[in-house]
Amino acid sequence: xxxxxxxxxxxxxxxxxxxxxxxxxxxxxxxxxxxxxxxxxxxxxxxxxxxxxxxxxxxxxxxxxxxxxxxxxxxxxxxx
Amino acid sequence: xxxxxxxxxxxxxxxxxxxxxxxxxxxxxxxxxxxxxxxxxxxxxxxxxxxxxxxxxxxxxxxxxxxxxxxxxxxxxxxxxxxxxxxxxxxxxxxxxxxxxxxxxxxxxxxxxxxxxxxxxxxxxxxxxxxxxxxxxxxxxxxxxxxxxxxxxxxxxxxxxxxxxxxxxxxxxxxxxxxxxxxxxxxxxxxxxxxxxxxx
Numbered sequence: 596x597x598x599x600x601x602x603x604x605x606x607x608x609x610x611x612x613x614x615x616x617x618x619x620x621x622x623x624x625x626x627x628x629x630x631x632x633x634x635x636x637x638x639x640x641x642x643x644x645x646x647x648x649x650x651x652x653x654x655x656x657x658x659x660x661x662x663x664x665x666x667x668x669x670x671x672x673x674x675x
Numbered sequence: 676x677x678x679x680x681x682x683x684x685x686x687x688x689x690x691x692x693x694x695x696x697x698x699x700x701x702x703x704x705x706x707x708x709x710x711x712x713x714x715x716x717x718x719x720x721x722x723x724x725x726x727x728x729x730x731x732x733x734x735x736x737x738x739x740x741x742x743x744x745x746x747x748x749x750x751x752x753x754x755x756x757x758x759x760x761x762x763x764x765x766x767x768x769x770x771x772x773x774x775x776x777x778x779x780x781x782x783x784x785x786x787x788x789x790x791x792x793x794x795x796x797x798x799x800x801x802x803x804x805x806x807x808x809x810x811x812x813x814x815x816x817x818x819x820x821x822x823x824x825x826x827x828x829x830x831x832x833x834x835x836x837x838x839x840x841x842x843x844x845x846x847x848x849x850x851x852x853x854x855x856x857x858x859x860x861x862x863x864x865x866x867x868x869x870x871x872x873x874x875x
Contacts (some may be wrong), residue, residue, distance in 0.1 A: 611779045612853050643783045643797040654809035655829050659710035663724050667706055667731045671699045
């Protein structure tokens, strides 16, 4: 035996964030895509991560109170 | 023939006033987007509102230092970030970079364990999270990591813009984002389990 074999799912887990950020080079991307085409376990977790990002973004979005917008507008420099 | 000195001066002042008004209008149009990021950089709505007012007051005073054609939203957030630091938020010079035990699949695995159905699909799994938990988990992420998440994942800034806003190298934005998202998932897992995600 020479060295340690890397578990392909562990490797795919490491590539998850840069994959979704479109930050992988062609070779890394091909490795991830090939594994994902064969592995339902990783595919589910990738899809979940995409959903999760949408979910967090939506949950964390709080609209600005309208009174604040008025206050900001009042900070403008008077015209005269 | 040519303009007299007072006429030239009057024309310059009029152009200046017009540019300033346009700048102020552009900045105000972006206020909703700036607020969304500001709100998650600080812990309370009141703090976010104060910070927004200070930011806009400073932006309107120093409008001439903005270079037209560059990213105004990033410029406003740079001011906001600096003011936030001035207000006493300590810059974490060396945020905790010890390795995290939890990888990127950790949250999914935890939620799946607590879902009664065998081999559930990912929609069922995400239903185990609540919006309140997402907000509180995000605020539990240490601020240096959270700022990167808020700018990139909620504010839609590029790594480059986030690096300029936070005044750190692009590589640092990427590593904080990567680690911050894992911390966020750990926090979410804790909340989902505490909320009865354990189900039995």
